[in-house]
């Protein structure tokens with residue numbers, strides 16, 4: 001048998017006992033891989049799918065997330081394949097309430113995945129597809145995959161998303177995700193729109209933004225008693241959307257009929273996180289803090305988490321516990337705050353009481369409430385964090 005290899009269930013696997021094993025090649029996992037490779041820290045990514053996710057879905061990355069891409073020298077590449085809408089227009093009751101400048105970059109999420117992957121591979125990063133983690137033993141630092149392969153690793157970075165198996169295996173709580181009462185349609189359609197549109201309605205809101213020069217992403221969130229599955233792959237129906245969202249809004253998007261597919265996502269709330277690590281495992285992104293999508297921050301937080309934890313691993317070298325403690329200390333307050341704000345945002349967007357709608361619209365029109373809310377989130381600059 002060659003050195004550094006061992007047989008398990010007739011399968012060979014390299015010895016990863018000196019590696020950080022990153023579970024999941026989403027935004028958080030790929031970003032962490034990039035940061036570790038940049039710092040010459042041995043790592044490997046295990047991804048359950050056969051390739052990187054290519055769902056036709058949009059994503060907006062705000063300045064706090066862009067800062068991470070800038071640190072990785074990937075911001076310009078991302079901007080080249082994306083849109084930079086420049087301003088956002090808020091509508092309510094068929095009128096424009098206000099317009100604000102915006103420096104988010106909007107794109108197809110596969111663009112972000114591909115850029116992160118290409119760079120990781122260029123840094124000689126290793127990724128193993130078709131490796132679905134099914135179990136882990138934190139005492140012996142063994143991880144087990146559905147293809148019967150077992151690997152011994154140095155540390156586990158759980159980047160396995162909203163339905164994290166790592167969380168499930170370690171959680172002592174029996175509480176299950178609860179349906180939030182909201183569902184979200186999403187579709188990509190041909191259009192040359194240059195701005196971001198927010199349409200606020202009673203019990204719904206619609207957001208549209210360009211993902212490149214020829215396509216836009218449209219997301220419609222509604223209050224919906226019927227529970228819908230939480231999945232990127234669940235189809236929705238245009239007829240259903242048309243019967244729920246007022247035609248005055250739908251008519252602004254005539255090419256919606258030309259969209260390839262429409263999908264529907266049931267939004268679920270998970271128990272609040274108390275810790276970002278447990279023993280030899282550290283949680284990053286949605287696996288650490290699944291968040292409702294109403295502020296468009298889940299991906300940005302995954303980028304921030306990855307940058308901070310990756311740099312702490314570099315600083316404290318192999319003292320994982322120090323890195324974990326500091327990571328938790330730096331992250332937890334911000335994560336909890338954005339989580340709460342995201343939940344409240346849906347309520348604000350969906351007001352149905354005419355008096356409250358009037359007050360909200362006046363505040364949006366005549367005060368800088370929107371900018372001050374976003375500033376707190378967007379101005380977070382990872383390069384200014386002390387001790388990184």
Ligand SMILES: Cc1cc2nc3c(=O)[nH]c(=O)nc-3n(C[C@H](O)[C@H](O)[C@H](O)COP(=O)(O)OP(=O)(O)OC[C@H]3O[C@@H](n4cnc5c(N)ncnc54)[C@H](O)[C@@H]3O)c2cc1C
Pocket residue numbers: 023024025026027028029046047048049053058059060061131132133134159160161162164165184186265284285286287293295296297298299300301302
């Ligand atoms: C409708 C909608 C719109 C959104 N819009 C925005 C937005 O505009 N801006 C923004 O910042 N965020 C947005 N988000 C949130 C964002 O998509 C997530 O927060 C982000 O993808 C989280 O990244 P992650 O790396 O933690 O997880 P994921 O991107 O979910 O990646 C997890 C990866 O782990 C893999 N995996 C899972 N289980 C296993 C396993 N057992 N073994 C191995 N691999 C595994 C998966 O295949 C996947 O590749 C939105 C979310 C939704 C639902």
